[in-house]
Amino acid sequence: MDNNNNNIIPIPKGDTTTVDWRGRPSNPNNHGGTRAAAFVLGLQAFEIMAIAAVGNNLITYLINEMHFSLPHSANIVTNFVGTIFLIALLGGYLSDSFLGTFSTILIFALLELSGFVLLSAQAHFPQLKPPPCSYKLGGDHQQEEYCIEAKGLKALIFYIAIYMVALGSGCVKPNMISHGANQFNQDHQSKKLSTYFNAAYFAFSLGELIALTILVWVQTHSGMDAGFAVSAAAMAMGFISFICGTLYYRNKPPQPTIFLPIAQVFVAAILKRKKICRPSSLQGSENNINVGRQHSNKLRFLDKACIQDQAGNNTKESPWRLCSVAQVEQAKILLSVIPIFACTIIFNTILAQLQTFSVQQGSAMDTHVTKSFHIPPASLQSIPYILLIVVVPLYDTLFVPFARKITGHESGISPLQRIGIGLFLATFSMVSAAVMEKKRRDAALNLNQTLSIFWITPQFIIFGLSEMFTAVGLIEFFYKQSLKGMQTFFTAITYCSYSFGFYLSSLLVSLVNKITSSTTNGDGGGWLHDNNLNKDKLDLFYWLLAALSFLNFLNYLFWSRWYSYNPSLSTISQEEGDQAHATESKHYYAVSADNIIP
Template sequence: MDKAELIEGKVDWKGRTAMRYKHGGTRSSIFVLGAFTFENMATLALGVNLVTYFTGVMHFDIADSANHLTNYLGTSYIVTILAAFLADAYIGRFRTVLVSTFIEFLGLGLLALQAHYPKLKPPLCNIFAPNANCSQVNGANAALLFVALYLVALGSGGMKAALPSHGADQFDDKDPKEVTQKSSFFNWLLMAVCLGGAISLTFIVWIQDHKGWDWGFSVSTIAMFFALIIFASGLPWYRFYVVNESTSALTGIVQVYVAAIRNRKLQVPEDCNELYEINKDKEAAIQAEFLPHTKAFRFLDKAAIETPESSSQTPNPWKLCRITQVENAKILLNMLPIFCCTIIMTLCLAQLQTFSIQQGVTMDATITKHFKIPPASLPIIPIIFLIILVPLYDQIIVPFIRKFTNVPTGITYLQRVGVGLILSAMSMAVAAVVEVKRKRVAKEHNMLDAIPLLMPPIPISVFWLTFQFFIFGIADMFTYVGLLEFFYSQLPQDLKSISSCFLWSSMAIGYFLSTIVVKIVNSATRDITRSGGWLAGNNINRGHLNLFYWLLSILSLLNFCVYLFVSKRYKYRKESSNGEKDHELQQKNVEEEK
């Protein structure tokens, strides 16, 4: 067998070394993309329509419904950290996806069960009616609701953590052709989200609104079953990254900080050759990725200072760390400001999934005499645009820009993220302007006290909301895909399995922050508004949502200014295809420091 056909560090499903033309590549990534499509088909409708379910069926008020939704979404993203840790250190990415898909399938099934049986939910009641005394879901029924909801969050988080990384594992970083294919894979990952979302925001939302929530949740459950089958079907063709159970990447990072604190009184040597592992021989370097020493965050170098005690025995990893471990910790610390600057964007996204949908409930959604678009289907506008734009961007725009920039992805990862951040600020500004117009029309027609679902809609087309969704959809394409590529490319090999969780963790913090910001804004404005706060109450027409949107736009603009500062200071990690090149970079770095 030709050794060139074997892929070092990757195995097939039987544990044998993977073969280049039999395992992995674009063919196996199709199964990953298919599973991600059906997963988004099953769950994306929840992100835009659950507020309606919480208010109309479970009888929560609008602010509480919005907070329950953002808490659910935040949990689904923050759990990616735990899932990535398990995938990296114990069960592997493939098994993580399988288990997560089944958990999500179970959660959706429980939601369908509760929505079907009247005894499992509150009695019918219109929460928007004057003096309505609707009882919220409580007791065992409330427990069932939140258990089912957070099972979906747990499963969705596991898929988000492991599925993109498993898909990227199908490509070999040492093959230039497959490196280009991997870059395209991340763009097509967004396409999978769009295709699944397009079906979810139209077909499933329509079923939820016209056939009943039980039918809607049932269709989502069936979609998750197909996701499970499609992903498992790719088993014979997948490449699997060999899990190192001895020490997880996250544990190695923690060891660096513990060791640095323990060695805080030691003096960092001027010659970096004296640091542990820095002068390993060339043959040893080839066996594993070998990171060159850098001058950044020198206090962490104390974790790699050898003492007579540590050099005379087997090193305690909590007192003495390899310099490669130290450099891994530096990489994460260097990326932290970029990570923090993306949180505000998710804070804005949360409002489009909550308050913007409630705006749409009050507006005229008529398309033809016999058809009205459900407000929760409004995000289909930017998704349709992205379905058209993503292939054009990947196949035409990127190759064209590449001729001028000589950057494989057209523009750098950080430039792509920056474009998305400024567009999100514009989206919130447009949302504020549209809300002013909506309320002006309501006032002109004496409909400020109009009760949603009981009275005719305000005579303004719901398509006015598409402007803010459209701009934010483009921002999604730039920022979120750019972040996935950025984290995956900048992290070393033994940290790539947790690369995707950085994006999802940023989104999780953004969703949780939305809950906090909504409560702070209501508390701060309680005494200066009749409604008890800008966002308080069940009548959105009496609120001050436009001022809240302006606040978010200003915050986003300030956040973008901070991002410009930190992104200019960021130094990209030097790419290397194998240990030998890493060794050469290390030797060059040593000579420069001397």
């Protein structure tokens, strides 16, 4: 070996925290960045296009071709959608702790594609589904429709197909967001990272818009088999887009599971709940890098997990009785974000109304644009996405740079502020819905007039703007506030809000009907008892949701202020967090009444 330093050729420094497709340290010049993220955005647009087209019209297929009853069909759709969002937690856990985002997407995107193919095959081949309905003479010599419900192998094929899609989509969704965000260095490319989150929502909006218009039109005019086949083709295009970016991705390897260390914190804190701890003693430790910055004063009861028993410094305690500072801070992060997450459940309850009762509103109105053309009420859901594909680019190119000059924040406004604006706007969506429903019912009952369907578009437009702030802000918040081994799982938490919001919607409808049954209609029915909106009190239900939404916004202000003024370990830079994490892996720190014992 030549010891002459002049002959040493400098080698570009790689990123030791991410690897390329071969497992080698990634090179900032060749891996990651906007180019790599673009391939992930392609997958996101095509995946939402495929799943939205199936989900929005699945009930039609269940009733008309599988011959399930209406209640059974509605439950299947509800369970299908709820499963997708709940399985997102599984996808986040597998990615963070075992597979990594790239491998998780690869496996479950292929599974989702296979489910679409099986679903389209069943819809196409008559032998895989029940025979068409027939007619027979019934009472009074009138023809009655006779249908055979799908059972046995035919029902099994359907459930296998639909839950292959649910499992695949649920695991892919959070990993798409995280994998795309992983292409940017959070410390040095924070502005590009913020732009990526806006671009991801643009891709989502574009996919939803195409699904609710073109793909649903194909299902309606060419049959469900053709519609499912188009969804399969869209998913295949997304899978190809993702594969094409393999050489350019910077991949974060999986980390040890976070759940066991966090569980140890809670157990240790409970076992030592009677001990006294002074967290101020953490300041100025010479043995721990940045420990003063990374320790937070909120949720101080968890600090007791760091207290070493007074049995002597040489006594080694069980990890279920003695935890590191970094472990405690991770547990604090998890508890701290739960109130922020909970405040978005009401928001998604409002979303559920726009996909159910607001569509019924449209069905009771004049849907004609011209004499020969009318708007399908379900297509009202495309209004927010038409708006968003215009507004999102303007927001990122005009508002963010302007706000950045005022606030100094790389995202223009912080994720918590963005969520707050969205929750505030959601209230006015329900106010608009309530006012328009009262106007519609009065016109129908008192004037015998049918209002144009365009009267209810404001509630969709306002909610679309609200969703742009809330959904993107929530994803950016959870991604940036997590540490190693937590990012994809935290991203997955945002999808659970959709499930809880829809479940809460069903619960609210039942409760409202039960509570109001003694005060309305005189026949024991509540505000939403009848199938006829002219007899129901849907406007009062909307006012109730508006009130709940505003109270939820005030609740959010409290928790967001509490979070903002008590920065946790996640507020330090990722580089410092990695350094502290590496230090903690070598040293165990215990908090006693007077000092820190390494």
